[in-house]
Amino acid sequence: xxxxxQDLDEAVATVPRSSLDTPWRTIVWNDPVNLMQxxxxxxxxxxxYPRPDAERLMLRVHQDGRAIVATGPREExxxxxxxxxxxxxxxxxxxxxx
Amino acid sequence: MIRxxxxxxxIDLVVDDADAKALRELAGQFTDLLAERxxxxxxxxxxxxxxxxxxxxxxxVPADPIESAELRVLTEPALLEHKRxxxxxxxKTLSIPGAxxxxxxxAWLQWLTDIRLVLAARLDIVVxxxxxxxxxxxxxxxxxxxHALGALQADLLDALDSREAAGxxxx
Numbered sequence: 001x002x003x004x005x006q007d008l009d010e011a012v013a014t015v016p017r018s019s020l021d022t023p024w025r026t027i028v029w030n031d032p033v034n035l036m037q038x039x040x041x042x043x044x045x046x047x048x049y050p051r052p053d054a055e056r057l058m059l060r061v062h063q064d065g066r067a068i069v070a071t072g073p074r075e076e077x078x079x080x081x082x083x084x085x086x087x088x089x090x091x092x093x094x095x096x097x098x
Numbered sequence: 099m100i101r102x103x104x105x106x107x108x109i110d111l112v113v114d115d116a117d118a119k120a121l122r123e124l125a126g127q128f129t130d131l132l133a134e135r136x137x138x139x140x141x142x143x144x145x146x147x148x149x150x151x152x153x154x155x156x157x158x159v160p161a162d163p164i165e166s167a168e169l170r171v172l173t174e175p176a177l178l179e180h181k182r183x184x185x186x187x188x189x190k191t192l193s194i195p196g197a198x199x200x201x202x203x204x205a206w207l208q209w210l211t212d213i214r215l216v217l218a219a220r221l222d223i224v225v226x227x228x229x230x231x232x233x234x235x236x237x238x239x240x241x242x243x244x245h246a247l248g249a250l251q252a253d254l255l256d257a258l259d260s261r262e263a264a265g266x267x268x269x
Binding site: 030031032033034035037038041078081082085086087088090091092093094095 | 153154155156157158159160161169173176177180181207208211212214215218223224225226227228248251252255258
């Protein structure tokens with residue numbers, strides 16, 4: 001695809017700013033309270049991950065102490081992190097590596 | 099005795115008077131804890147110093163304390179209201195047990211988590227493998243509740259799983 005100068009300017013001007021930023025991430029941290037079955041249930045039902053993916057993510061939280069469960073624009077990630085807090089999971093937002 | 103009994107596409111809450119009373123007391127203590135937090139003016143709600151409240155309302159962006167504090171002011175009231183509403187729904191279903199609505203199921207799942215987070219904080223259960231304090235009668239009562247409510251949550255998750263396996267669409 002070739003852009004003329006004008007098209008390129010227009011394209012840049014219409015790309016939402018957030019998509020040019022480094023993606024943010026929702027990280028879920030391990031805790032001694034939440035049942036593995038519950039954490040899997042939350043990942044499956046809230047994010048819509050298929051069961052095997054939800055279980056893999058849950059195990060990563062449990063074994064590695066944390067897992068990235070979502071990436072995206074900042075506002076979206078902050079909403080996901082708040083939703084995790086509604087479920088009582090220990091979640092934080094951060095700006096991912098460039 | 100309390101359990102969640104799958105009944106076709108519905109899940110029934112079955113509970114006797116003694117357990118309903120014990121759970122009502124816990125839900126009452128939980129809403130008192132939230133009310134205490136809610137009594138602080140929003141603009142003055144910094145990260146809680148109480149371990150239980152900090153676990154219910156964690157710092158959203160710990161790498162950026164200023165952003166975290168600003169976001170807390172914006173989002174904590176709705177999160178607190180969400181948790182309070184869950185407790186209200188739990189109380190309502192304890193008064194009128196039987197078939198749960200979908201939002202009751204979610205309220206129970208989330209409230210059982212929240213109340214166990216509070217109990218764990220009170221018992222100094224901080225990392226995997228911690229047994230928690232057992233010195234006093236109060237400790238032992240909280241230990242009993244902590245484990246019983248974990249089993250109850252597993253019971254509800256099993257009921258949700260069995261409904262899904264039976265082919266009833268998730269509601």
